[in-house]
Amino acid sequence: MGLFDNVFGKREKVPNKDTKSAWVSLTTQNQLEEIKERSKERTQLIFKHSATCGISGMTWRMFKDSHDWEEHCDPYFLDIHAHRDLSNAIASMYNVRHESPQLLIVKGGEVSFHTSHGAITDINIGDYL
Secondary structure (H helix, E strand, O other), rough: OOHHHHOOOOOOOOOOOHHHOOOOOOOOOOHHHHHHHOOOOOOEEEEEEOOOOOHHHHHHHHOOOOOOOHHHEEEEEEEOOOOHHHHHHHHHOOOOOOOOEEEEEEEEEEEEEEEEHHHHHHHHHHHOO
16 A cells, blocks of 8 residues: 555545535434424424436535535435335325425424425525425
């Protein structure tokens, strides 16, 4: 390794901006129940993402750091390829058609607002939190 460090230069590790991210991975059915219950006291936000969709990737990059999430809500990130069952459960639980990317805001046990695709970055999220 020392030889490669000398030839190519030693790389400094750059802290990942996402390491302090407030986003919680949504991976279990129990979390869906917790989100519904917590929404009675505090706004919950779910971002559904498809890693194979260019629009979803672009929307996620633009959206994830656009707000001070911890101050206003509990934000969750759902990878729909890894957890399509949860995406389907969300659609059933809240009577909202599955889309990706999709943003859902849950208040009082119900979805108070949802949007998808490019419209996610067009809204003033503060109006809905």
